[in-house]
Amino acid sequence: MMAKTVQTIEDIARLANVSKSTVSRALNDSPLINQETRERIQSLAREYNFRINAPARNLSMRQSHTLGFVSYACSGKNFSAENMFGLELLGGVSDGLRPLGYDLLVVPVEPHDTTWAHQYLNSGRVDGFVLTISTRKQKMINELVNMGIPFILWGFPQPNSSFCTVCGDDVTGGRIATEYLIRTGRQHIGFLGGPMDEIEVKYRHHGYELALQNAGRYLDPDLVVYGDYSHTSGITAMKRLLEQKPDLDAVFVNSDVMALGAIQYIQSCGKRVPEDIAVVGYDDLLLARYNNLPITTIRQNIPLAGKLLAENLIQYIQTGVVTNVNLPVELVIRKTA
Template sequence: MAETIKTIADIAKLAGVSKSTVSRALNDNPLINEETRERIKAIAQEHQFEVHQGARCLSLNRSNTIALIIPIAHKPEEHLITDPFFVELLRGIMYGISGLEYDLLIVQPRKHNPQEIQRYIGSKRADGLIILGCHWYIKQISALNEQQNFPMIVWGGSPGQNICSVDCDNVTGGRLAVGHLLKLGRKRIAFIGGTPDESEVIARYQGYIKELQNAGFEIDPKLVAYGDYTSRTGYEQMQKLLQHVPDIDGVFACSDLMAIGVMEALREQGRQVPRDVSVVGFDDIPLAEYCSPPLTTVRQNIAKAGEVLVRNLVQYLTDGIITRTILPVELVVRKSSAVEA
């Protein structure tokens, strides 16, 4: 067996070239002609030499790590990491990063504390950031990007012209949900949104408004309520709406978890779903198909979104290309909206 050599300098001596030539050849740099590259690689293989990735990252000023920012809320039930939607998104991110020469670092700063994000940028522990829940940091993210131009991508509406983003077609999603309820003959359709200043919620509400206006309905503010995407707030907001607008016959909730809370509140008030009130959610988390009754919802391909977040960030790291991807949605009809014939 050939003696194992330890450094690039050893290979350079055997090949009769400089250390920089060896380094470039082992990293397939096109500046080194193919014959020289293959000769140097053959020497390295013969002597069982492998590039030390830690040293290589230091020399390139890279960490080969992507940081995933998942904010921590004050209340445990509001944590993104416990939301089935974000669990599915995380699965897509992990699948997307597998096979790439990157590690995934999960960072959980507290809401409204951008200094914790700044710390990871300043420490150079990550080459780029994937930011979930970006509406909590939207001003700070824009400022950080302008000051340092650090590679990042956000889930949801883009907070700046020079920041990559991935989102679903929220306006179309709102229109599909409300259009479906209108076709069922529903006339008093409530909207229960997440955080009211969040871009996704605003867009879904725009779809709600457009579809109602196209059908000749006026927008009734008493039919609109907001929560935080949890089943608890879906339950609470539905209770409040029923007190003030007891003739509600349709509900579009901005998340499946909220829609599940809505259905529980309706049951407690003696309303049958879907005979008395039809309910439509948003996301199509795995639980939606198995709740009672199974939930009609606007499906976005959550796992695919995670893969696209990784792909587009890596593309930015490689080529500097800024992308804003809008993923399509579709309506999935189940028993929560219409009684089977």
């Protein structure tokens, strides 16, 4: 005797006396459908040997079950923390999506382009975006909010914001990096920041200030310079810092990639790291560990951050719940300090 079969979602909907969208959500284990209805529909599907057609389901639900990972297009002309950090974060997002049945599409954008979101969303290629850019991001955030496009940001939430975020505890990161350098006897501790107007950089500088104030030290403006997270800016900013403060004996750098540039310049001046100048970086990228001179740094849990970016965006798409997560950071001591 042949097993009973049904051909379409409409058939299941008719048998269960519910809408097509309810069937689609139930078969996809959506929390929007109550457990009793979900189990009843899934039981009917099993009874009639129904296998949902994924492309048809996505079309009828206007869902692609794909997220777009947004980052700046990489020209290969500059070695930046954004490129390196983004690659490691991409791995965490991918790992978070795998068990949830979602795919990931990399969306390279130009810094001043605001048309890309329409192109991807209107074509049905993605259901939402993971936004990881660190510079010139406010305009992009405003565009996505105004268009009502689901997204999650790697960065800090804004007052009364309606979008999801995951970020690291940058104030604590700046504080514990500077406190460590103070404890190890360093007297003139520089701050080598990323872009001055970025909130993450401001928070890291605030942590640096707190540590100096708590130690009863004067905040010297000549000890503070800014770059753009790139390896090149690490070199040029370190040069400026030493010109302003030749007796510098330590520096807290806002990214591991910039720290590599700073170390390169320090050594080119005939100085030793850490004997003459101690260096603490930020992020704990792989290159900080697997380097000729492993970098003392502030570790952000990048795999966990990526996983939460994936899970919380999908939760927002399915339920509308806005989440803002602040992840702890920790000091990792290696050879540069």
